[in-house]
Amino acid sequence: MTQSTELPPALPEGGLRVVALGGIGEVGRNMTVFEHAGRLLVVDCGVLFPEDDQPGVDLILPDFRAIEDRLDDIDAIVLTHGHEDHIGAVPFLLKLRPDVPVVGSRFTLALLAAKCKEHRQNPRLVEVREGQRQPFGPFELEFFAVNHSIPDALAVAIRTPAGLVLHTGDIKLDQLPLDGRLTDLAGFSRLGDEGVDLFLVDSTNAEVPGFVVPEREIGPVLENVIRKADQRVIVACFASHVHRVQQVLDVAVQYQRKVAFVGRSMVRNMGIASELGFLNVPDGLFVDLDEAMRMQEDEVLFVSTGSQGEPLSALSRMARGEHRQISIREGDTVILASSLIPGNENAVFNVVNGLAKLGATVVHQGNAKVHVSGHSPAGELLFLYNAVRPSNVMPVHGEWRHLRANAALAVATGVAEDHVVIAEDGVVVDLVDGKAAVSGRVVVGHVYVDGLSVGDVGESTLSDRLVLGEGGFISISVAIDTATGRAVAPPTISGRGFSDDPKALEGVVPLVEMELARTEAEGITDTHRVAQAVRRVVGRWVAETYRRRPMIVPTVIPV
Amino acid sequence: MTQSTELPPALPEGGLRVVALGGIGEVGRNMTVFEHAGRLLVVDCGVLFPEDDQPGVDLILPDFRAIEDRLDDIDAIVLTHGHEDHIGAVPFLLKLRPDVPVVGSRFTLALLAAKCKEHRQNPRLVEVREGQRQPFGPFELEFFAVNHSIPDALAVAIRTPAGLVLHTGDIKLDQLPLDGRLTDLAGFSRLGDEGVDLFLVDSTNAEVPGFVVPEREIGPVLENVIRKADQRVIVACFASHVHRVQQVLDVAVQYQRKVAFVGRSMVRNMGIASELGFLNVPDGLFVDLDEAMRMQEDEVLFVSTGSQGEPLSALSRMARGEHRQISIREGDTVILASSLIPGNENAVFNVVNGLAKLGATVVHQGNAKVHVSGHSPAGELLFLYNAVRPSNVMPVHGEWRHLRANAALAVATGVAEDHVVIAEDGVVVDLVDGKAAVSGRVVVGHVYVDGLSVGDVGESTLSDRLVLGEGGFISISVAIDTATGRAVAPPTISGRGFSDDPKALEGVVPLVEMELARTEAEGITDTHRVAQAVRRVVGRWVAETYRRRPMIVPTVIPV
Structure with missing residues (x-):
């Protein structure tokens, strides 16, 4: 688990290099680059x-700098599933190289295509499914069904x-998945028999003991709540959680309620x-929403975005009494069928x-x-390690x-401690002669999207925003x-974000005037020194x- | 549960008025004012x-405006226990009226006295204990032992x-409290026999089903962790949680470790x-800390503040590798024996x-x-309602x-629905002829402490800070x-918190110059209009x- 801050040496011939440009040491912006024989594969x-x-920032992208000179070496971008933290930065990478094949399952690619359309991109999509094997350059890929909180994950x-x-x-190991599509533990075992040299494993719930409750156990809870409702029911959940929504729909059918989707991404994804x-x-x-508003309150159910409290979402507007169509009344039922992401x-x-x-x-x-999580807790991870025996x-x-x-x-299941590599973003891991080890480090920073531009907002801007947000300016x-x-005129002094009291800064005016008299007396004419x-x-x-x-923001104008 | 936005009528003779100036509709700044026969009691x-x-704000106080003209009518400030959200604003009230008696238990008053000393105040303290009855003006008070996450609560x-x-x-109903001091449920029952007309009940955990685990069950968990530690052990918890610290000390004794306190409030309170x-x-x-640093790593245990991730706390400094004395090494053990307050x-x-x-x-x-909570969940609240029968x-x-x-x-235990009054901050509740009902509302705003001043930072300043924190300024x-x-000179244009790119604003310079040419051409000389x-x-x-x-911050200087 040593860390190097040095650039790695050239990859030994026949070796495989792995670098995460995002997603390790943080939850989100997952991007792992594999290199072999001079070619690259992005997962x-x-x-x-x-x-x-990171105030005011819209999104944070993986840092492409480590590969920006080698974009032509990329043989494919493989997408494991359609969540934003796995596909959201694809359009930004495609801007740099539009013709790279994007590989994924049917549902994943459908979500990506919708996203690329918003960016006016028309990517080269290569649909694959579990069981399939396909080479991209020197990388022979094989795909396995995986159960997660979105369908069709691989x-x-x-x-x-x-x-x-x-x-x-x-990944998780729901043994009673709603669509019957189990994580292919048998396939993993078969790979284990063949010999897995390097196993990259989802860590999200590794601290949580035990096993996840099956997704289908949410259904009866929803049913129990919705059965008792005699007015409007609003269910908020993630816009990509198809199986959660499916269970809501099933209960709606059972209680003769029609369903209206609320929120752009919910309407689109469903x-x-x-x-x-x-x-x-x-x-x-x-x-549709208009029709729903004309129906009896106990004949309709709304499925809405906004389960994370996003201030502009439909649900937040309802909570503030500001939604254009839906106003909450005493006795309405609202279900947040969703996780509570830390920080929200x-x-x-x-x-x-x-x-x-x-x-x-x-x-x-x-x-x-x-709600149940989409990630394997410790108990399930042990099953994975024991199946794969990496x-x-x-x-x-x-x-x-x-x-x-x-x-x-991993160590508890028998993996040698010095064969477990904790490599955060940018740490270069080389698999050579069957042993994985850190060989160096490339620079991976935060790449911020703010409005229309990418990358011009950096640490200095954010640090200024933090100061301004805490204390305003004078x-x-x-x-x-x-x-x-x-x-040549009295100084103009004003504050924003400093005080509600209009006289708050009066006391400093004579001090500034005295100081200006002093700089003048000393013959200081340099605007920077006066400032x-x-x-x-x-x-x-x-x-x-x-x-x-x-x-404190002084401006000295030379006239 | 109706709400009024009108000022309440005069309190009917013989009635009792209750107004929260903080603490209802929020968790914190608890302050309830009782009025009877022209006199006031503050709890x-x-x-x-x-x-x-609320960026940049240090503290938020209860809003004293509703009583600021009636400070002389206050017969006492009663403190139920020594947590900051119950005693922290006392010095600010004492500034307005220094001689009001402050009533509380021994430990509560000791914490208050330490706080007042920092404010250079010497309040009139009246120590009381459970079982005691004492009148303050027309208010005959009786105190009951209560179990909570701080000793000596009433x-x-x-x-x-x-x-x-x-x-x-x-309040909570730990049936095996570490100090043997149970919540006096028998006393509450006796009051219930007498007839409780109005019951004000801690709601913090009302959403949580069941019962709290006894505090003493934390001990064996701590023991299990500390037993295995062969290097440094650092335990972080709330600086007022005496019973949690007691259990840490007991384990330290068991494993022959000396104890050093880290953090100002921990040292003071313990x-x-x-x-x-x-x-x-x-x-x-x-x-002391210096001595601890000279000892063997397995002979010492640190009890530290910082369990909520406060950036300036000792624990945060250790986590950043910036603590002056304690540097964390591979194999050290850190225990956060504390709650995770939402938002932290x-x-x-x-x-x-x-x-x-x-x-x-x-x-x-x-x-x-x-960690176990200090507040009764739903199961315990039912016990309280059934004992008191309000x-x-x-x-x-x-x-x-x-x-x-x-x-x-409350309703589930048989309290009539129209006798349950949800009254957020400022809502005036009158108890007249045995019935409590909302009679009006007084203004209760947020009173912010920022640095040395109270009240000059208000909504307008905060809203500016939010804008500046999100986008900076130009x-x-x-x-x-x-x-x-x-x-008379070219315009000076600069941004802070806007972009790291020094050329980010170049494009707007000619537009500003054109606009200035236009205003000049139109003969506009008013600085405000030019701005x-x-x-x-x-x-x-x-x-x-x-x-x-x-x-956007234009400044036009007339010369």
Whole structure:
């Protein structure tokens, strides 16, 4: 588990190199690059959603710098499933090389195609399915059915002369999946018999003991809640969770409610899912929102986005009483059939409180079993390790706490401790002669998307935003005569985000004037030096007077 | 459960009025004011810690405006226990009226006294204990032992001619408390026999089914972890959780480890607790930090603050490798024996990940039973309702979701639905002729403490901070000749928190210059109008070019 900060040496001939450009040491923006014989294979290319210390950022992309000079060497982008943290950054990579084949299952590619259409891209899609084997350059791929919180997920085995690699993607072992499509543990065992040289394993739930409850146990809980409802029912969940929605639809049918989808991504994804046969919908079940609003309250059920408290989502608008069509009334039932992603708690509970205040009965993960995770906890990971019996293990998809926990599980099943490689983003792992080891490190930073541009918002901008967000700023504008250094007008001083009191800054004006008199007396005409002097005076005054740290922004105009 | 936005009428003679100035509709800054016969009684006076949408704020106080003209009518401030959300704002109230008696148990008052000393206040303290009855003005108070996550907590009964009120404070029903001091359910039953007219009940855990696990079950879990540790052990928990710390000390004694406290509030509170006999410490157990650093790694245990991931705390510094004395090594053990307060998840998991990356084994609520809550869940609340059999109920201490859940529990035990009053902050509830009902509403806003000043940071400042924190700002400074409207120098344009690209704003310069030429040509000399014109041009350009919304800050200096 050593770490190097050096660039790796050339990959020994016949070896396989693995580098994550995102997704290890964090949950999101999964992207792993495999290299063999001068060619590259990319597995997943997702986005990460920003946290509190990345304000104003829309998305975070994997860092493509390590491969930007080698884009032509990429033989394929393989997508394990259709979640945003696995496919969301594909359009940004396709912008750099539009013709690279994008490989995935039917549902995954359908979601990707919809996304690419929004970016006005027309990618080369290569549909594959479980059981299939297909070469891309020197990489012989084999796909395995995997159960997760989205249909049609795949694990991928990668055969090269360097050895056999198995990448789980996101995985769990629900033994009673709604669609009957089990994770192919038998296939993994067969690979194990062949000999898996490197096993990349989903770490997300490695800290959680035990096993996941089957998805189908959510159905009876939903039924129990919806049965008792005599007014409107609104169910919020992830827009890609087809099996969750399926169970909602089944209960709706049972209680003679029509269903309306609310929220752009829900409407789009469920359209795709039902068109492709992943969602089983009786004729006439769906109504549009306008029609739903004209129906009796106990004859309709809404399936909505917004389960993570996103402020602009339909559900948040309802909770604030601002939704254009749906207003919550005392006695309505709202079910958040979803996880609570760490960091979203305040947003989600704001929504729950808003709904409760309006009189709705709110059912959520905290008071009913309306969600199960899509990732294998520790008990299931042990099954995976014992099926695969890998020579080397590399935990992926997780923060450090998850990676450590996953590594410990691998060791517990008999993997040699020095064959478990914890390699966060950018750490280069080479598989040579059957042994995986860290050989170096490439630079992997955060690539921020903010509005229309990618990459111009960086650490310096974010650090300024954090300062401004905590304390606002005080600006002081001065025009000086560059010949004499004399201020040609009184300084203009104002603050934003500093105080509601219009007189808050009055006390500093004479100090600034005195300082300007001093710089003039000393014959200082350099605008930069005058600005520094003003900044110092104002900064000291505000620290002493208020014990706060706003940004101090002096502007000295030479006239 | 109706709400009024009108000021309440005068309180009918012989009635009792109840208004929360904080703590209902939120978790924190608990403060309830009782009024009878022209006199006031305050129960608790705590602070609330800010959330994401209140950036830069240090503390939030209850809003004293409703009583600021009646400070002389206050007969006492009663403190149910010593947590910050119950005592933290007392110094701010004492500033307005220093001589009001502050009533509480021994430990509560000791913590308050330490706090007041920091504010250079010397309050009039009146120590009481369970079983005691004492009048303050027309309010005949009786105190009851209550079990919570801090020692020496009290519930308070308030007798006036209007009726008998019981306020639980924060409460749980641990039946095997570490100090043997049970919540006085028998006393509550006796009050119930007498007839409780209004019951104010802690709602914090009303959504959670069942019962809390006894605090003493944490001990064996800690023991199990610490037994296996052969290097340093660091336990983080709340600085006021004396019983949690007691169990840590007991395990330390068992495994021959000395104990060092880390963090100012931990050192202070545990000093008070051991001095007053609430913490049982064998002679020679404590060592100071310097001494601890000289000892063998397996001979010492640190008890630290920072269990909520506070960035400046000792534990956060250790996780970042920035603590002056303690550096975490591979194989160290860190236990977060604490709750995870919603909203703190990112901060806490950042600490856990930092520690995991450094190689520590991190034990926390998510992977071991190292915390139990201090608040009664639903099962225990039912016991309380059935013991007290109140005529009227008012859920307190909670967000809307908690209040609704608590109200439902009251109704389930037989309290008439129209005798359960959900009254958030500012809602006035009058108990008249044995019936509690909403009679109006007073204004209760958020009172922010930021640095040295109270109240000057308000909604407008916070809303500016949110804008600045999301998008930064672009400032444009122009000096114009007030006679002609001519710009006497090229405009100065710069951004902070907008882009890392130094050329990001180049494109707008010619547009601003064109606009200034236009305003000059139109003879506009008014600085405000010029500023507006500049703001419009820059705002439109940035929205079109970047699809972002920085604050646009034009300054026009007349020369």
